[in-house]
Amino acid sequence: MKYDFKAIEKKWQQRWEQEGTFYAKEDHTLPKFYPLIEFPYPSGQGLHVGHPRSYTALDLVARKKRMEGYNVLYPIGWDAFGLPAENYAIEHKVHPKTVTEKNIQNFRRQLKALGLSFDWSREVNTTDPEYYKWTQWIFLKLYEKGLAYKANMDINFCTSCKVGLANEEVVNGVCERCGSEVVRREKEQWMLKITEYADRLIQDLDTVDYIERVKIQQKNWIGKSFGADIRFPIEGTREELLVYTTRPDTIYGATYMVISPEHPLITTLREGIENLAEIKVYQEEARKKSDFERTELNKDKTGIQIKGFHARNPISEQLIPIFVSDYVMMSYGTGAIMGVPGHDQRDYDFAKAFGLDIIEVISGGDISKEAYTGDGVLVNSPLINGMKVKEAIETMISHIEDRQLGYKKTNYKLRDWVFSRQRYWGEPIPIIHCEHCGTVPLEEKDLPLILPEVESYETAEDGSSPLAKIEEWVNVTCPKCGGPAKRETDTMPQWAGSSWYFLRYTDPHNHEAFSSQENLDYWLPIDWYNGGMEHTTLHLLYSRFWHKVLYDVGAVPTAEPYAKRTSHGMILGENGEKMSKSRGNVVNPDEIIENFGADTMRLYEMFIGDFEKSVSWTENGVKGAKRFLDRVFKLPQWVRDETGYSEDLEVLIHQTIKKVSHDYEHLKANTAVAQLMTLVNEYYKRKSITRDEMKILLILLNPVAPHVTEEIWEKTGYPDTIAEQKWPQYLEEKTKEDTVELAVQFNGKVRFKIVVERSASGSEIEKMVLAHERFNEFTGGKAVAKVIVIPERLVNIVLK
RNA sequence: GCCGAAGUGGUGGAACUGGCAGACGCGUCGGACUCAAAAUCCGAAGCUCUUCGGAGCGUGGGGGUUCGAGUCCCCCCUUCGGCACCA
Numbered sequence: 001m002k003y004d005f006k007a008i009e010k011k012w013q014q015r016w017e018q019e020g021t022f023y024a025k026e027d028h029t030l031p032k033f034y035p036l037i038e039f040p041y042p043s044g045q046g047l048h049v050g051h052p053r054s055y056t057a058l059d060l061v062a063r064k065k066r067m068e069g070y071n072v073l074y075p076i077g078w079d080a081f082g083l084p085a086e087n088y089a090i091e092h093k094v095h096p097k098t099v100t101e102k103n104i105q106n107f108r109r110q111l112k113a114l115g116l117s118f119d120w121s122r123e124v125n126t127t128d129p130e131y132y133k134w135t136q137w138i139f140l141k142l143y144e145k146g147l148a149y150k151a152n153m154d155i156n157f158c159t160s161c162k163v164g165l166a167n168e169e170v171v172n173g174v175c176e177r178c179g180s181e182v183v184r185r186e187k188e189q190w191m192l193k194i195t196e197y198a199d200r201l202i203q204d205l206d207t208v209d210y211i212e213r214v215k216i217q218q219k220n221w222i223g224k225s226f227g228a229d230i231r232f233p234i235e236g237t238r239e240e241l242l243v244y245t246t247r248p249d250t251i252y253g254a255t256y257m258v259i260s261p262e263h264p265l266i267t268t269l270r271e272g273i274e275n276l277a278e279i280k281v282y283q284e285e286a287r288k289k290s291d292f293e294r295t296e297l298n299k300d301k302t303g304i305q306i307k308g309f310h311a312r313n314p315i316s317e318q319l320i321p322i323f324v325s326d327y328v329m330m331s332y333g334t335g336a337i338m339g340v341p342g343h344d345q346r347d348y349d350f351a352k353a354f355g356l357d358i359i360e361v362i363s364g365g366d367i368s369k370e371a372y373t374g375d376g377v378l379v380n381s382p383l384i385n386g387m388k389v390k391e392a393i394e395t396m397i398s399h400i401e402d403r404q405l406g407y408k409k410t411n412y413k414l415r416d417w418v419f420s421r422q423r424y425w426g427e428p429i430p431i432i433h434c435e436h437c438g439t440v441p442l443e444e445k446d447l448p449l450i451l452p453e454v455e456s457y458e459t460a461e462d463g464s465s466p467l468a469k470i471e472e473w474v475n476v477t478c479p480k481c482g483g484p485a486k487r488e489t490d491t492m493p494q495w496a497g498s499s500w501y502f503l504r505y506t507d508p509h510n511h512e513a514f515s516s517q518e519n520l521d522y523w524l525p526i527d528w529y530n531g532g533m534e535h536t537t538l539h540l541l542y543s544r545f546w547h548k549v550l551y552d553v554g555a556v557p558t559a560e561p562y563a564k565r566t567s568h569g570m571i572l573g574e575n576g577e578k579m580s581k582s583r584g585n586v587v588n589p590d591e592i593i594e595n596f597g598a599d600t601m602r603l604y605e606m607f608i609g610d611f612e613k614s615v616s617w618t619e620n621g622v623k624g625a626k627r628f629l630d631r632v633f634k635l636p637q638w639v640r641d642e643t644g645y646s647e648d649l650e651v652l653i654h655q656t657i658k659k660v661s662h663d664y665e666h667l668k669a670n671t672a673v674a675q676l677m678t679l680v681n682e683y684y685k686r687k688s689i690t691r692d693e694m695k696i697l698l699i700l701l702n703p704v705a706p707h708v709t710e711e712i713w714e715k716t717g718y719p720d721t722i723a724e725q726k727w728p729q730y731l732e733e734k735t736k737e738d739t740v741e742l743a744v745q746f747n748g749k750v751r752f753k754i755v756v757e758r759s760a761s762g763s764e765i766e767k768m769v770l771a772h773e774r775f776n777e778f779t780g781g782k783a784v785a786k787v788i789v790i791p792e793r794l795v796n797i798v799l800k
Numbered sequence: 801g802c803c804g805a806a807g808u809g810g811u812g813g814a815a816c817u818g819g820c821a822g823a824c825g826c827g828u829c830g831g832a833c834u835c836a837a838a839a840u841c842c843g844a845a846g847c848u849c850u851u852c853g854g855a856g857c858g859u860g861g862g863g864g865u866u867c868g869a870g871u872c873c874c875c876c877c878u879u880c881g882g883c884a885c886c887a
Contacts, residue, residue, distance in 0.1 A: 212804085217883085219803095220802090220803060225886075227887085245887060325885095326885085329886070333886075333887065338887085349885090350885095413886055534881095536882085537882085537883095607813095608812075610812095615812070620827070624825050671815095674825075677825075681824090743819085744820095745819090745868075753820080788867055796868060
């Protein structure tokens with residue numbers, strides 16, 4: 001009989017669909033398990049072979065947990081708003097909805113062909129008004145809480161997409177999506193106050209089980225630092241300059257000050273600035289520079305002194321010059337710094353370029369060569385001389401606070417989230433601007449605010465959203481005063497819909513709420529979330545933020561959405577490069593399934609290597625996986641009508657149950673599969689196995705290769721289906737042989753081996769070794785200094 | 801520059817708290833089957849010497865701790881990921 005994977009896979013997929021085999025149950029008395037994968041963006045390219053790596057890994061766990069009696073919710077949906085569909089629509093003059101729908105159908109077909117045990121009855125789609133109604137509802141909650149606000153600010157603006165970008169979306173100074181140049185532009189934008197949650201987003205990482213590098217990356221991204229804000233008076237005026245520093249201990253070394261080109265002080269002092277015209281030129285140049293130029297290309301320090309004013313160092317009381325330079329950013333701290341060239345390399349470079357004084361205040365380095373940033377003893381600092389850095393910082397901060405010269409301060413690198421997009425294919429922001437009442441939120445009963453039809457999807461030349469062109473949609477009457485008003489025409493970014501989708505899965509057809517309290521109480525938190533490292537500082541942080549807001553308004557029962565987070569490595573092309581059309585190394589999952597079958601595809605991706613690392617695809621590897629399934633398929637010919645395990649196979653079988661059970665749940669399916677291969681190799685040597693030996697193999701292999709194992713199960717005449725079986729248990733005492741082979745080493749080199757009872761004591765083993773016929777062969781006439789016996793491992797004879 | 805991960809045969813990768821390095825797969829070689837090939841089945845194999853008994857060397861490089869190090873400590877090199885004039 002031939003292994004006809006096409007027929008087999010089709011048959012079982014139909015059966016699972018008809019019977020709803022993998023639907024989550026509404027029975028809340030059962031123990032629950034909620035694994036989650038990042039729902040895909042249904043792109044026009046179709047499924048990438050990388051998608052199934054993550055999906056299959058959690059599918060193994062989902063299937064195993066079901067067999068262990070858990071009520072499992074393993075859902076799937078579509079993150080379907082976003083730029084690619086819109087750009088395609090612009091180019092081909094079709095509605096993004098049409099494109100999206102087509103892509104979803106394709107993705108659905110491809111995913112179903114993989115036999116993943118998703119609960120297809122709970123599919124969600126972020127572009128469905130029934131879904132985005134609740135995305136808008138959450139926005140209103142953010143607005144009510146004062147966490148959504150409109151601000152006129154410098155934003156990152158993509159010159160090609162004509163859209164404002166969050167800092168997170170600017171990569172190396174270019175747009176993450178299209179790779180075009182990003183410039184700074186002032187625009188009124190909706191912002192979300194994620195910074196208000198910065199501390200909790202750090203702190204609560206201690207309460208969740210994320211892989212360490214995710215935690216570290218999030219912490220670095222939030223970038224919390226401790227220091228002080230210190231006031232430097234401007235001599236001869238009532239103005240002062242507030243600076244943020246993490247090193248108040250170095251204040252005696254502050255020989256100048258720098259403000260960023262956007263700093264308001266320039267305007268405040270304009271009357272008295274002698275070289276105002278020059279400064280304006282510098283400001284203009286800085287404004288034109290993109291962030292990319294300002295940071296990447298222009299490491300050489302530029303700047304200009306503000307003539308006519310000096311600041312007074314509040315501690316040393318010396319008068320020091322003030323400069324404008326673009327190496328200081330308005331967006332961090334106070335937009336002004338004290339320049340300490342002796343102990344900060346950037347300040348050092350600047351001082352060298354402008355011939356400013358460099359004073360050593362911490363000993364230990366050589367400031368004639370470079371800034372010294374290490375620890376040491378304070379010098380040239382009357383108040384804190386002789387102290388070490390840590391003590392000096394504390395002493396100086398309390399001194400400053402006592403004299404009211406400043407105060408302790410914590411800063412974050414994290415900025416508020418730029419939430420507006422001047423694009424069509426996103427959720428409309430449910431806000432009305434009334435001339436009389438100002439900003440008026442829509443009422444809940446008016447949700448969803450449906451995305452209207454437009455004629456063209458392009459962003460207008462002035463940078464406003466395509467929605468702005470639809471007058472009959474934009475012009476409304478104010479819900480408060482009934483006067484003339486206009487709708488907000490910006491839409492939300494793609495991150496909106498994906499910030500809460502996992503909540504909708506728990507109750508996807510609810511019309512009254514995004515989910516019932518009861519379902520949320522039962523299903524949350526997500527037990528295990530697997531996804532890509534690229535989402536660590538974007539999606540993962542945003543969704544944690546939204547979840548905390550919802551927690552604060554009492555809408556969800558947990559402070560954190562995900563109890564556990566893991567990450568998968570990428571699958572690269574055969575040449576070791578990222579798969580892409582232009583490199584011509586793209587592997588199409590459809591072809592693999594067509595030629596080798598879904599089970600082979602799943603098995604291969606699980607066996608390919610370390611789950612967390614990137615790996616190259618190899619066609620030969622796929623063939624190897626297929627070969628293994630072929631071997632399994634031929635096993636029934638050797639099944640003899642007998643139950644139980646052969647005595648000499650029992651240990652291997654218990655070891656296999658143990659290893660496979662453990663490895664599936666620790667993302668080590670590669671070694672689980674290796675163990676199953678070992679078992680099958682053993683069956684092949686015997687050419688005769690019992691019904692139970694066949695059965696255990698099928699159950700253990702089922703999560704990886706569900707179709708073929710069900711088929712063999714049925715054909716071999718076992719009752720019911722594997723999906724209905726209980727996950728097997730192993731007995732620890734049966735995972736070990738009665739006798740063990742020990743290596744006997746002489747000075748660390750293995751010379752011979754002995755076989756002993758596992759229960760043999762150290763002294764018994766030692767006696768056996770010393771009495772061994774080959775013992776004297778290796779002593780070389782030397783005396784034995786020591787005998788080290790490691791039970792079940794080895795014996796080491798140390799010779800003098 | 802800073803933070804993080806990783807360097808193991810021809811190759812992808814195994815190796816629990818330090819305890820026989822190289823499981824399992826791919827590729828290679830040999831055998832069986834075949835007119836032949838493919839497929840399949842069985843077997844061999846880290847490298848270098850070898851008098852065919854075996855001996856030596858081996859986990860990026862150099863030191864160290866230990867009876868014993870892929871694993872722990874110090875220094876260095878390389879690759880990948882993230883951040884980056886963040887004061």
